[in-house]
Structures are given as structure tokens and as C-alpha cells.
Amino acid sequence: MTEIAQLRDTLDGERLWDDIMALSTIGALEPKGIRRLALDDQDNHARLWLAKQGWALGCQVNFDTLGNLFLRREGQDDSLAPLLIGSHMDSQPLAGAHDGALGVLAGLAVLRTLQDQGIEHRRPIEIVSWTNEEGARFAPGASGSSWFAGQRAYEDIVAAVDNEGVRFGEALQACLTLLEDYGLVYRxxxxxxxxxxxxxxxxxxxxxxxxxxVGVVSGIQGVNWYRIDVEGVANHAGTTPQNARRDAFDGAHELVSALKAATREQDDDLRFTIGKFAVWPDAVNTIAQRASFSIDLRHPDQQVLDALDDKFHALAERHWSGCEVKLKVTSRVAPVAFPDHLLALLRESAGSVCADAPEFVSGAFHDAIHLAQVCPTAMLFTPCRAGISHHPDEHIERQDAEVAVRALAHAVAQLL
Structure with a gap:
């Protein structure tokens, strides 16, 4: 057996878990959970921590225009395109320690094994941590990977503003300056x-x-994000008769009911979520002048998404409780089916560590949905307790993580 073929079995599972525990202290909350919002101090601290790990392994550490971080180990033929593995390190406001971070640290574990075992490989390998996958601070998410894949324009990304009025571009520039001052190479x-x-x-x-x-991911559902503003007229809550009101909250409530009704004939793969809802002027004794809410719509079939998009726009053309409606599509990401040859490789890799590893479509979007537009792309999943994520109770078992990373290493060995 060649050295590269032994990558799976020589991977240091204990060191992998040590890295997971170390990264989980950056942005740690009490009594549990983490908060590393994109481009905040904790997220930037995590970048510097990862860069330090890469340098210790003899890697070149690069960053690009969107602050995506790359740890590069050269191959025997550096003219070849590099194999890229990784995920993201930013989080939701009240999050667990493994969403995204596990994928980055799995890549780091592969690099450690290659270095510790002195294993040579033909093509370069790079570990990536993408900027703002979550979209919790700056919406929409997957900023770094969508820009890298040519799916979103730089100008649109940097114009996003967080809840404190900070522009993405301002936070990004502070991050890039920090990375450059720390000694990383701009690419x-x-x-x-x-x-x-x-x-x-x-x-x-x-x-x-x-x-x-471990499981094999055959593709990712498509995602449409919407912002809807319902405009009414503010007035006194005690003196304005019901039939004389143009109450934006009432209009929003009627519209939400109609939107949900439009989705009821779809199959169980459909996901419709209102995650944000706000009224203005937000006073207990004032009729709402404006109500704004978000919609997250997901399905693996683009035709279903397109049909619902038409229905949503038609509903927004109507007046609800006498109020006007403005609908804006803030993000569209098409469904992705991963290529057969990579799925075959991941089936074999998962099967090498787990009998009858399942295969299914991801309901959550990931950076892989954008990378699939520029290169062969695929994913592996490992379980989290009770399926909980985006929450401090998010939990993975150490032995599951190690098995999944060994499956990843097995695939990497075939691709290098």
C-alpha cells in the first residue's frame, strides 16, 4: 500500500478532537455555545488561529479579496489545479461549535497527517475557510464562496449592512488589514x-x-430569500375605528396566510420559513404603519421554486387590509446535484468506514452549492444529536466525527 493510500488509517483522531476543542474556545459563550459572527473580532481571531496552525505545518497561508482563508500544501506537480477542502468558521448569534468549523478542522486534520507522516502527493491541496457562510450578520450568506465562484458581484456583497449600521465593506477592510499585518499573503x-x-x-x-x-450528500436544495414590506397608515389605537384602518400588521398577517396557502399543495421537500418579522413604529398604542418580514423558501426542484416565485409575486400585487406591498428577492440559489463520479468516490469512501452509509439531499445550503458552479463538488455529512444546529445544544460524538473525517481522508487520497 502506498503512503497516500494510508492517509485514512494514519489520521490522528485525538489531535482532530483537540483542534475542535481549541477552536470552540474562540467566541465561547456562558454556559455553552459560541458566537463568531462574520468579520467580527471573534471570527477574525479564529482566522489568525487557523493561519498559525497552517504555518506550523509548513503551509503557505493566503487570503483573497473577500477574506477567504487558504492553507496550501504544495504537491509534486504544482502546475496542477489544487484539491480544495473545507467549510466556514463564522456562526449564528447563539450557535454550537461544529457547524462549518468541523469541515475546516477536518481539512486541517488531513494536512496534519500528510505532514506528520511525510506523505507526498502529486497535486497541491488547499484547506479553505469561507467568509460569511451563515449570513447571520450580513445577509445573504455564503458571501465568500459565491464571490469566488462568480455567482455574486463584489459590489453587491460589500454593500450589505448589519443591524448596527456597519457595512460589510468596512468590516471586510478591517479584516484584510489584520490578515496582512499578521503576515498572510494576499492572493x-x-x-x-x-x-x-x-x-x-x-x-x-x-x-x-x-x-x-457518515452519509453521502447527493445534492443541495435550492433557496429563494425574500423581503416583504407592507405599507399602511399609523394612527391612534384607541380612536381609529376598525373599518377606517390601514393596519400594516393586519395586511402582513393576511398576506402570510395567503403565501402559506400557496405552498400547501407541494410535497414534503418544501421548506417555507419566516425568520424575521418587524413592525414600525413599534409602539403599543399605535397602529402599525409598516410591517416587514423575510421568507426562506427551499426545494430541490427549480421548477417548484419558479412556480412559487410567480405565485408570491402575484400575491404581492394585491392590497391586503388596504395596504400596499413591496416584495424584493434578496437571494436566489439554484438546486445542485453533485456529479456522478464524485458521488461514486464518496460512496466508496464512506463505505470503507461505515456499512450501508446512506445518501440524501441536503436541506440546508452550504458553500458547496456555489463551488459546484466552477468545479466538481460533493459533500459528506456526519450526525449531530437530535438534528439540532444553530443552537448552543448542537453536539456531535467524537467517534462519529473521527469516522467521517477518515472517510474524507480516504476520498482525498484518491483525488491527490
Whole structure:
């Protein structure tokens, strides 16, 4: 057996878990959970921590125009396109320690094994941590990967503003200055990888219910994000008769009911979520002048998303409780089916560490959905307890994580 073929079995699972525990202290909350919002101090601290790990392994550490971080280990033929593996390190406001971070640290574990075992490989390998996957601070998410893949314009991304009025571009510039001062190498232009593999926690209950430590992801649901503003007229809550009101909250309530009714004929794969809802002027004794809310719409079939998009726009043309409606599409990400040859490789890799590893479509979007537009891309999942994610109770078992990362290493060995 060649050295590269032994990558799976020589991977240091104990050091992998040590890295997971170390990164979980950056942005740690009491009594548990983490908060590393994109481009905040904790997120930037995590970048510097990762850079330090890369330098210790003899890697070149680069960053690009969007602050995406790359740890590069050279191959025997550096003219070849690099294999790219990784995920993200930013989090939701009240999050667990494994969403995104596991995928980055799985890549770091592969690099450690290559270095510790002195294993040579033909093509370069790069570990990536993408900027603002979550979109919790700056919406929409997956900023770094969508820009890298040519799916979103730089100008649109940097114009986003957080809840404190800080522009993405301001926070990004502070991050880039920090990285440059720390000694990282600026590499502005995106490149075309040989392939991209992302390991992620499932963020759902399937693997745990099946008792499997790893699963193969065959594709990712498409996502449409909307912002809807309902405009009414503010007035006194005690003196304005019901039939004389143009209450934005009432209009929003009627519209939400109609939107949900439009989705009821779809199959169980459909996901419709209102995650944000606000009224203005937000006073207990004043009729709402404006109500604003978000919609997150997901389905693996683009035709379903398109049909619902038409219905949503038609509903927004109507007046609800006498109020006018403005609907804005803030993000569209098409469904992705991963290529057959990579799925075959991941099936074999998962099968090498787990009998009857399942295969299914991801309900959550990931950076892989954008990388799939520029290079062969696929994903592996590992379970999280009760399917809980985006919450401090998010939890993975050490042995499951190690098995999944060994499956990743097995695939990497075939691709290098």
C-alpha cells in the first residue's frame, strides 16, 4: 500500500478532537455555545488561529479579496489545479461549535497527517475557510464562496449592512488589514480547483436515527430569500375605528396566510420559513404603519421554486387590509446535484468506514452549492444529536466525527 493510500488509517483522531476543542474556545459563550459572527473580532481571531496552525505545518497561508482563508500544501506537480477542502468558521448569534468549523478542522486534520507522516502527493491541496457562510450578520450568506465562484458581484456583497449600521465593506477592510499585518499573503484572484469536498454536520436527524456516523450528500436544495414590506397608515389605537384602518400588521398577517396557502399543495421537500418579522413604529398604542418580514423558501426542484416565485409575486400585487406591498428577492440559489463520479468516490469512501452509509439531499445550503458552479463538488455529512444546529445544544460524538473525517481522508487520497 502506498503512503497516500494510508492517509485514512494514519489520521490522528485525538489531535482532530483537540483542534475542535481549541477552536470552540474562540467566541465561547456562558454556559455553552459560541458566537463568531462574520468579520467580527471573534471570527477574525479564529482566522489568525487557523493561519498559525497552517504555518506550523509548513503551509503557505493566503487570503483573497473577500477574506477567504487558504492553507496550501504544495504537491509534486504544482502546475496542477489544487484539491480544495473545507467549510466556514463564522456562526449564528447563539450557535454550537461544529457547524462549518468541523469541515475546516477536518481539512486541517488531513494536512496534519500528510505532514506528520511525510506523505507526498502529486497535486497541491488547499484547506479553505469561507467568509460569511451563515449570513447571520450580513445577509445573504455564503458571501465568500459565491464571490469566488462568480455567482455574486463584489459590489453587491460589500454593500450589505448589519443591524448596527456597519457595512460589510468596512468590516471586510478591517479584516484584510489584520490578515496582512499578521503576515498572510494576499492572493486576490479566484482560481479553478481540481475539485471541492466539504464535510459538514447534517443539521438534521436522519443519520442519528439510522445510527450511521457518515452519509453521502447527493445534492443541495435550492433557496429563494425574500423581503416583504407592507405599507399602511399609523394612527391612534384607541380612536381609529376598525373599518377606517390601514393596519400594516393586519395586511402582513393576511398576506402570510395567503403565501402559506400557496405552498400547501407541494410535497414534503418544501421548506417555507419566516425568520424575521418587524413592525414600525413599534409602539403599543399605535397602529402599525409598516410591517416587514423575510421568507426562506427551499426545494430541490427549480421548477417548484419558479412556480412559487410567480405565485408570491402575484400575491404581492394585491392590497391586503388596504395596504400596499413591496416584495424584493434578496437571494436566489439554484438546486445542485453533485456529479456522478464524485458521488461514486464518496460512496466508496464512506463505505470503507461505515456499512450501508446512506445518501440524501441536503436541506440546508452550504458553500458547496456555489463551488459546484466552477468545479466538481460533493459533500459528506456526519450526525449531530437530535438534528439540532444553530443552537448552543448542537453536539456531535467524537467517534462519529473521527469516522467521517477518515472517510474524507480516504476520498482525498484518491483525488491527490
Amino acid at each position: 486576490p484572484a479566484p482560481f479553478v480547483p481540481h475539485a471541492f469536498i466539504e464535510l459538514h454536520i447534517e443539521q438534521g436527524p436522519v443519520l442519528e436515527q439510522l445510527g450511521k456516523p
